[in-house]
Amino acid sequence: MTRRVGRPLILAALVAATVVFVYPFVWLVSASFKPRGEVFDNRLVPETFTLDNYVQVWREVPMAQWLGNTTLVTVLAGITVTLSSAxxxxxxxxxxxxxxxxxxxxxxxxxxxxxxxxxxxTYLIWKELGFVGTLTPLWAGNLFGSAFYIFLIRQFFLGLPRELFEAAQLDGAGNWTIFRAIALPLARPALVLTLLFETQAAWTDLMRPLIYVQDTDKFTVPRGLKALLDQYGFGGEWHWEIVVTASVIATLPMILLFFAGQRHFVQGIATTGSKG
Known part of the structure; x- marks a missing residue:
């Protein structure tokens, strides 16, 4: 009886939590299809549906270039931190x-x-090296690994049978061969989890672009959204339809990545050991 009563309550709580988390994005998408005067009318179904906002965003700002810069930084940051941490x-x-x-x-x-x-x-180091004003400081620090990812992957490695590596060593495999051909393939769930985490962190990073990037053509998406907010939001022009539309464009890749990597994400969390 208790189980029959508890299950609907849990289901209701999950539905409520889902609505709370999903509503802001649904509102954002809805607002991106509204004209300027209806952005804040709180209707989830636009009274006046328009695609002009998306056309205007690509005309007003170099969104394609910002997406390209962000993709480059994200890919380099994800690959370098995954390999170095591993x-x-x-x-x-x-x-x-x-x-x-x-x-x-x-x-x-x-x-x-x-x-x-x-x-x-860190800024003084990159300035001395002559990389301030470039995209390099946004990802090159990952060449030295990350403490959190090192801990995560180490725990996974500790859960693997050591006898497997000792047998490979007896067969004549060197340390590099054991790491590259045996350890890395077996640690794929942890590596994919690290890559997903860092991809999300690099894609949404605003602090480092604010510090190191000044030229518009080198903006990443978060830095570009900050510039849009300054110009079209609080800057006095009040074109919030441009801001919300650009926000949707910036958010969609991460949502698609989550759905594409959801299975690996869950597997990585479930199989990362706690052995010390």
Whole structure:
């Protein structure tokens, strides 16, 4: 009896939570098809349906170039952080050396540092290297891995049978071959999860483009949306239909990515071990 009563309550709670999370995006999509005067009328079905906003966005701003810049940065950031984090994680998981636990603890301790603490030193490094004003600082830092992803992938590596690697070593396989041909394929769920996480983070990153990019032709989508908000939103022109339409265009790729990688996302979360 309790189970019969509890199941509808749980289902109702899930439906309510879904509505709360989905409503803002539904409203955003609806507003993108409305003329300027009806953007904030709170109707989910537009009274006056128009596609002019989408045409106007592509005319007013270099949206295609912003999407291209963001795609480039996102792909490079995702691939570099996945591979570099996997290499470091493999070192901590497979090799036994003095001070390994202390060194791994120091890596994890970097997650405790607020991002604001390293903003100025990082900026000075990129300025000294001559990369300020380019897209390089938006992704090249991932060449050195990420503490969170290192921890995530290391836990997965620890869950793999060590005997498999020892057998490959007895057959003459070197450390690089074991890592590339055995460890990486077996760790695919964790690697895909890392790639999805970083793709979402890089696509929506606004802070670094605000700091390092000044030229409009090098804007990423979040930086471009900030410029649109300044010009057409709070900047005085009040063309909110342009802002919401550009927001829809910027959001759709992440939604498609989520649906495409949902199975890998769930599998990566479920199979990432907790062995220490």
């Amino acid at each position: 290499a470091v994680a493999w070192g901590f998981a497979y090799f036994r050396f003095r001070g390994r636990g202390l060194l791994f603890g120091l890596v994890l301790a970097t997650m405790m540092l607020p991002g604001a603490v390293t903003l100025i030193p």
